[in-house]
Amino acid sequence: MLNRVVLVGRLTKDPDLRYTASGIAVANFTVAVNRPFSNQQGDREADFINCVIWRKPAENLANYMSKGSMVGVDGRIQTRSFDGQDGKRVFMTEVVADSVQFLESKNSNRQASGNGGQGSGGYQPQNQNQQEAPNPNQANNPQSGSSNDNLEPIDISDDDLPF
Amino acid sequence: MLNRVVLVGRLTKDPDLRYTASGIAVANFTVAVNRPFSNQQGDREADFINCVIWRKPAENLANYMSKGSMVGVDGRIQTRSFDGQDGKRVFMTEVVADSVQFLESKNSNRQASGNGGQGSGGYQPQNQNQQEAPNPNQANNPQSGSSNDNLEPIDISDDDLPF
Amino acid sequence: MLNRVVLVGRLTKDPDLRYTASGIAVANFTVAVNRPFSNQQGDREADFINCVIWRKPAENLANYMSKGSMVGVDGRIQTRSFDGQDGKRVFMTEVVADSVQFLESKNSNRQASGNGGQGSGGYQPQNQNQQEAPNPNQANNPQSGSSNDNLEPIDISDDDLPF
Amino acid sequence: MLNRVVLVGRLTKDPDLRYTASGIAVANFTVAVNRPFSNQQGDREADFINCVIWRKPAENLANYMSKGSMVGVDGRIQTRSFDGQDGKRVFMTEVVADSVQFLESKNSNRQASGNGGQGSGGYQPQNQNQQEAPNPNQANNPQSGSSNDNLEPIDISDDDLPF
DNA sequence: TTTT
DNA sequence: TTTT
Numbered sequence: 001m002l003n004r005v006v007l008v009g010r011l012t013k014d015p016d017l018r019y020t021a022s023g024i025a026v027a028n029f030t031v032a033v034n035r036p037f038s039n040q041q042g043d044r045e046a047d048f049i050n051c052v053i054w055r056k057p058a059e060n061l062a063n064y065m066s067k068g069s070m071v072g073v074d075g076r077i078q079t080r081s082f083d084g085q086d087g088k089r090v091f092m093t094e095v096v097a098d099s100v101q102f103l104e105s106k107n108s109n110r111q112a113s114g115n116g117g118q119g120s121g122g123y124q125p126q127n128q129n130q131q132e133a134p135n136p137n138q139a140n141n142p143q144s145g146s147s148n149d150n151l152e153p154i155d156i157s158d159d160d161l162p163f
Numbered sequence: 164m165l166n167r168v169v170l171v172g173r174l175t176k177d178p179d180l181r182y183t184a185s186g187i188a189v190a191n192f193t194v195a196v197n198r199p200f201s202n203q204q205g206d207r208e209a210d211f212i213n214c215v216i217w218r219k220p221a222e223n224l225a226n227y228m229s230k231g232s233m234v235g236v237d238g239r240i241q242t243r244s245f246d247g248q249d250g251k252r253v254f255m256t257e258v259v260a261d262s263v264q265f266l267e268s269k270n271s272n273r274q275a276s277g278n279g280g281q282g283s284g285g286y287q288p289q290n291q292n293q294q295e296a297p298n299p300n301q302a303n304n305p306q307s308g309s310s311n312d313n314l315e316p317i318d319i320s321d322d323d324l325p326f
Numbered sequence: 327m328l329n330r331v332v333l334v335g336r337l338t339k340d341p342d343l344r345y346t347a348s349g350i351a352v353a354n355f356t357v358a359v360n361r362p363f364s365n366q367q368g369d370r371e372a373d374f375i376n377c378v379i380w381r382k383p384a385e386n387l388a389n390y391m392s393k394g395s396m397v398g399v400d401g402r403i404q405t406r407s408f409d410g411q412d413g414k415r416v417f418m419t420e421v422v423a424d425s426v427q428f429l430e431s432k433n434s435n436r437q438a439s440g441n442g443g444q445g446s447g448g449y450q451p452q453n454q455n456q457q458e459a460p461n462p463n464q465a466n467n468p469q470s471g472s473s474n475d476n477l478e479p480i481d482i483s484d485d486d487l488p489f
Numbered sequence: 490m491l492n493r494v495v496l497v498g499r500l501t502k503d504p505d506l507r508y509t510a511s512g513i514a515v516a517n518f519t520v521a522v523n524r525p526f527s528n529q530q531g532d533r534e535a536d537f538i539n540c541v542i543w544r545k546p547a548e549n550l551a552n553y554m555s556k557g558s559m560v561g562v563d564g565r566i567q568t569r570s571f572d573g574q575d576g577k578r579v580f581m582t583e584v585v586a587d588s589v590q591f592l593e594s595k596n597s598n599r600q601a602s603g604n605g606g607q608g609s610g611g612y613q614p615q616n617q618n619q620q621e622a623p624n625p626n627q628a629n630n631p632q633s634g635s636s637n638d639n640l641e642p643i644d645i646s647d648d649d650l651p652f
Numbered sequence: 653t654t655t656t
Numbered sequence: 657t658t659t660t
Contacts, residue, residue: 002171
C-alpha cells in the first residue's frame with residue numbers, strides 16, 4: 001500500500017486556517033495546477049485540488065502564503081464522506097499535505113523596486129522576520145507576505161521553522 | 164506546475180470498461196489504499212480513490228484485473244465538475260492513470276497448488292498468454308485471472324503489450 | 327525544494343542489516359525495477375537502485391524480506407561522497423527510504439499448497455507472526471519468509487509494527 | 490514495477506546540451522535540492538542529483554535555464570555502468586527527466602526594476618521570445634535568460650512549446 | 653467556488 | 657565537480 005502525491009501550483013485563495021476544539025491548527029487550501037496540454041478548444045485548463053495541512057505547517061502556510069502564491073505540496077490522497085446539509089452523503093477527495101514548500105510569493109517581481117546593490121551574490125538567510133513570532137490565535141496575517149518576497153523559498157515542514 | 168500521483172492498493176470492484184462514441188476505450192476503477200496508521204478507535208482505515216485510464220491500458224486492465232487485484236498506479240490528479248441529476252453542480256476528483264501495474268491477481272495463493280519444482284530460480288517470462296489476444300469488444304473476461312496467477316507482474320502501460 | 331521517490335521492484339539480494347556504534351539499525355538493499363520498454367535489441371533492461379533504511383523498518387525489512395521479494399519504496403534521493411580505497415573520491419547516489427512496503431514474498435505461489443477452502447472472501451489480518459518478536463541483534467532470519475507468504479502485504483513503516 | 494521521481498531544486502551549473510551522432514539533443518544537468526533538516530553540526534546540506542533529458546525539452550532547458558535556476562523535474566531513476574578511463578567499471582545513477590518545469594529564472598528579483606504599470610493584473614503569455622527560434626545546432630544561448638525573468642513559469646515538456 |  |  002502506497003499513496004504519494006506531489007503538486008506544484010498556485011493557491012486559488014488565501015489559506016483558511018482554523019483550530020480544532022483541542023487547539024490543533026488546520027489549514028485548508030486549494031492548489032490550481034495548470035495542465036501540461038491544451039484541450040480541443042486549444043486552451044489550457046487547470047485542476048483545482050483541495051488540500052489540508054495540520055499543526056505548525058498550517059500556521060506557517062497561513063502566515064506566509066496567500067492567493068496566487070506558488071507552492072510545492074508533498075502528501076497523500078485522502079477520501080472521506082459526511083452527510084451534506086441536504087441529507088445526502090457527500091464524498092470528498094483531498095490531499096493531506098505532509099509539507100508545503102513556498103516557491104514564489106504572490107507578489108514577487110511586482111514589488112521589486114531597484115534594489116541594485118542587493119544581488120551582490122551574498123546569501124542572506126531570510127529568516128529575520130521569524131523574530132516577530134506569529135500569534136497562533138490570529139488567523140491570517142495580511143502584511144506578512146510583504147516581509148518575504150520570494151528572495152528565498154521557505155520550507156514550512158513541521159520541524160523547519162523555529163516557531 | 165507539477166502533478167504526480169503514485170498509488171499501490173486493491174481494486175474495490177471489477178474495472179468498468181466502456182467505449183466513447185468515437186470508439187476510444189476508457190475504464191473506471193477504484194483503488195483501496197490502506198492507511199499506514201490506525202485511527203483513535205485503533206483500526207486501520209482505507210482511502211478509496213477513483214481512477215480512470217484510457218485506450219489500450221484500459222482494455223488490458225479490464226481483461227487482466229478484477230475485484231481484489233493489487234495494482235500500482237502512476238498518474239495525475241484531475242478535477243472536473245458537471246451538473247448532477249438534482250440540478251446541483253457536482254465536483255469530482257479522480258486520478259487519471261498513465262499506467263497501471265499488475266502486482267497481484269485477485270486469486271494468487273488461493274489457486275496455487277503444489278507446483279514444487281517450479282521455484283528453481285529460473286526466470287520465465289509470463290507473456291505466453293498474450294497470444295490468446297483478448298477481444299477488445301468484450302468487457303470483462305472473468306477467467307482471465309487464472310491464466311496468470313502473479314508468477315510475474317504485468318505492466319500494462321500503453322506501448323507495453325503487443326495488442 | 328522537493329525530493330520524492332517511489333519505487334516498486336524486487337530485492338536483488340537479502341537486505342544487509344548492520345548497527346551503528348551507537349546501536350542504530352541500518353539496512354542496505356538494492357531494488358531491481360524493470361524498465362517499461364525494451365531497448366534496441368528488443369529486451370527489457372532493469373535499473374538497480376541502491377537504497378538504505380534506518381531503525382525499526384530496517385530490522386523489519388531484514389526479518390521479513392529477502393532476495394527476490396517485491397517491495398514498494400517511498401523515500402528521497404540522497405547523494406554523498408567519500409574517499410575510495412584507491413584514494414579517489416567516490417560519489418554515490420542512493421534512495422533513503424522512509425518506508426518499505428512488502429508486496430510479495432520471494433516464495434509466494436511457490437510454496438503455496440492446496441489451501442482450497444481459504445479464499446472464502448474473508449479478510450484475515452496476517453499479523454499473528456508478529457508475536458514472535460524478532461531479535462534485533464540477530465541479522466537475517468532465513469525462515470521468516472515462510473511464515474507470511476504474501477497472504478496480505480505488510481507495511482513496515484516505522485510506527486507500524488508493534489515492536 | 491514502478492519508478493517515479495519528483496524534484497524541485499536549483500541547477501548547479503548551466504545545462505550541458507549535446508547532440509548524438511544521429512542528431513538527437515540530450516542535456517545533462519545537476520539539481521541541488523536542499524535537505525529539509527540540519528545535520529549534527531546544525532547546517533543544511535544538499536543533494537546534488539544528476540539528471541538527463543532528451544530531445545526538444547533538452548533544447549528548451551538549455552535555452553531558458555542556467556546556473557541557479559529553480560526547476561521542477563518529473564522523471565525516473567536510471568542506473569548504468571561503463572568502463573572508466575582507469576579501466577575500472579563505473580556505476581552511475583541519474584534521473585531521466587520526462588519533463589522539466591521552469592519555476593524561477595536565475596536572476597528573478599535581481600533585475601526587476603520598477604516596472605510599475607506592469608503588474609496590472611493582466612495576464613500576458615510570455616512566449617513572445619519563442620519567435621526567435623533557438624538554433625538547435627547552437628548549444629547555450631547565454632543571453633536567453635534575460636528575455637524571460639520568471640514573469641511566468643514555463644513548462645518545457647516535449648509537446649509544450651511550439652518549436 | 654477557483655491560480656497565473 | 658556543485659545551487660540559493
